[in-house]
Amino acid sequence: MSTEVVATSAISDAQPQSPSAPTQKSVEKVNLLGLSRPQMEKFFEEIGEKKFRAGQVMKWIHQFFVTDFAEMTNISGKLREKLEKICVIEAPEVVHKNYSKDGTRKWVFRVGDGEGSLVETVLIPADDKTGARKTLCISSQVGCALDCSFCSTGKQGFQRDLNQAEIIGQLWMANYSYMEDIPVLERERSVTNVVMMGMGEPLLNYDAVLNSMRIMLDDFAYGMSKRRVTLSTSGVVPKIDQMVKDIDVALAISLHAPNDELRNELVPINKKYPLEQLIAACQRYIAKDGNESSRKHVTIEYVMLDGVNDSLTHAQEMIKLLKNLPSKINLIPFNPFPHAPYGRSSRNKIISFQKALSDAGFVCTIRQTRGDDIDAACGQLVGQVADRTRRAEQWKKKVAAQNEIIRSQG
Ligand code: SAH
Ligand code: SF4
Numbered sequence: 001m002s003t004e005v006v007a008t009s010a011i012s013d014a015q016p017q018s019p020s021a022p023t024q025k026s027v028e029k030v031n032l033l034g035l036s037r038p039q040m041e042k043f044f045e046e047i048g049e050k051k052f053r054a055g056q057v058m059k060w061i062h063q064f065f066v067t068d069f070a071e072m073t074n075i076s077g078k079l080r081e082k083l084e085k086i087c088v089i090e091a092p093e094v095v096h097k098n099y100s101k102d103g104t105r106k107w108v109f110r111v112g113d114g115e116g117s118l119v120e121t122v123l124i125p126a127d128d129k130t131g132a133r134k135t136l137c138i139s140s141q142v143g144c145a146l147d148c149s150f151c152s153t154g155k156q157g158f159q160r161d162l163n164q165a166e167i168i169g170q171l172w173m174a175n176y177s178y179m180e181d182i183p184v185l186e187r188e189r190s191v192t193n194v195v196m197m198g199m200g201e202p203l204l205n206y207d208a209v210l211n212s213m214r215i216m217l218d219d220f221a222y223g224m225s226k227r228r229v230t231l232s233t234s235g236v237v238p239k240i241d242q243m244v245k246d247i248d249v250a251l252a253i254s255l256h257a258p259n260d261e262l263r264n265e266l267v268p269i270n271k272k273y274p275l276e277q278l279i280a281a282c283q284r285y286i287a288k289d290g291n292e293s294s295r296k297h298v299t300i301e302y303v304m305l306d307g308v309n310d311s312l313t314h315a316q317e318m319i320k321l322l323k324n325l326p327s328k329i330n331l332i333p334f335n336p337f338p339h340a341p342y343g344r345s346s347r348n349k350i351i352s353f354q355k356a357l358s359d360a361g362f363v364c365t366i367r368q369t370r371g372d373d374i375d376a377a378c379g380q381l382v383g384q385v386a387d388r389t390r391r392a393e394q395w396k397k398k399v400a401a402q403n404e405i406i407r408s409q410g
Contacts, residue, residue, distance in 0.1 A: 030087045033061060033172060034165030036211040037218050047086070049079065055220040061089055062168075062221035064187050065176040071184055091169035091176075092119075107173060111166050116159050117142055119199050121170040123191065135193040138170045140209050141200025146234055148267050150256075150303055152337040153199040161205040167212040170198075171222065193228040195252070202231055203239035210246055217249070226250070226294040232301065237273040240281040244295075251285055252299035252330075253278065257309050258317035266309070275321065282325050297326040304345035304353070305334050315356035322362070329357055329364040 035043060040054035056074060060066045067089040069080040095118065096108035103125035111117050119139040126133035144151070145158035171191060178190040194216055196202040202209040209231070215221045216229050232252040233240065240251070257263035263270040270278075287295035300322065304310050318329070331354055334344040345353075350366055357364040 031165040058220040139198030140202040195230045197232040203236040235278045300329045306343040310345040319360040
């Protein structure tokens with residue numbers, strides 16, 4: 001089998017490369033950044049090399065944040081040359097980054113040519129004394145088709161799925177941002193937790209998200225604990241069951257309403273998979289055996305919308321709904337965005353809601369709103385950058401039109 005054919009088959013396994021790759025030459029190459037270990041091993045075997053090279057190269061990429069094969073000192077010059085010819089290591093292009101005073105970091109990546117081809121990633125450090133926990137919120141799609149009524153990503157509509165290099169590239173970039181100026185061999189992995197809570201519905205981009213999470217857990221890559229990788233879903237029931245078979249990671253459910261009538265309105269996928277089915281899937285997810293599993297409870301996310309889902313009656317309904325499901329509840333103060341049809345529940349309302357759930361024996365926390373100075377909320381920075389790009393384009397057109405008038409008059 002020729003190298004050319006081999007490289008093509010490895011690409012098709014790993015999904016197409018980012019269309020944002022800068023040169024025509026690199027578009028034809030395999031992007032090693034996005035390959036899981038089995039995919040990387042297959043790739044090396046197919047180009048006539050030993051399988052163990054996969055682990056070596058993965059360590060250089062994901063633990064030492066190297067993108068240049070020349071720096072991979074335990075790989076022979078001959079193999080490095082071969083790799084340079086047929087592959088690249090390429091993270092998506094950063095078009096905007098913002099590092100807030102409170103430690104929050106935010107990136108906007110361009111993953112295509114169109115105005116809307118932007119995704120965002122947010123890093124939120126823990127508010128504890130050590131500051132050691134760093135949680136990265138990763139996007140899985142450009143936009144989202146599910147159109148939840150309180151979500152700015154949903155309002156942008158669905159553009160496309162991210163490929164594996166674009167998903168894992170977000171984690172790679174966040175880690176790299178702390179290590180850029182550190183000599184290669186002294187570099188460390190800084191991000192401790194990942195939540196698939198950025199733009200998009202991760203279970204609707206299943207294979208790419210699954211393989212990316214495998215890279216997160218892999219000891220040759222990020223070596224993250226399975227309890228520290230959380231997939232958040234609005235409730236794609238069959239895919240929750242599939243995930244239980246394929247990987248052991250933590251699960252968060254975007255519940256947001258305690259009855260079908262209200263949830264149909266807020267989270268429209270509820271019409272397809274109503275609460276009874278969703279709760280049953282969560283129960284199937286909870287591991288029946290072994291202490292080692294991350295599947296001891298599910299996290300229930302509940303966005304607090306003023307006067308919509310935040311009354312004590314709703315809290316009582318929640319208590320009933322979740323009584324047979326080991327769960328931890330996280331109340332999220334609504335993050336407003338332009339033209340949003342909701343307001344954020346008052347602090348007092350949120351605290352009363354929390355108290356009702358705690359009194360009933362649930363662990364219930366309130367999410368801190370961090371990074372407000374850089375607007376670190378789901379889908380919102382992308383909106384701003386897109387707006388700015390649009391305004392810049394409009395401005396350029398206006399200036400060009402004025403110049404044209406001046407020229408024609410002159
Ligand atoms: N699609 C997945 C993951 C991405 S959304 C899901 O829905 O779970 C990540 C979380 O942010 C979800 O719980 C979502 O409901 C919440 N969210 C979306 N828009 C929000 C807003 N404006 N304010 C607060 N939370 C929001
Ligand atoms: Fe999509 Fe999640 Fe936003 Fe709903 S909340 S529109 S599923 S990203």
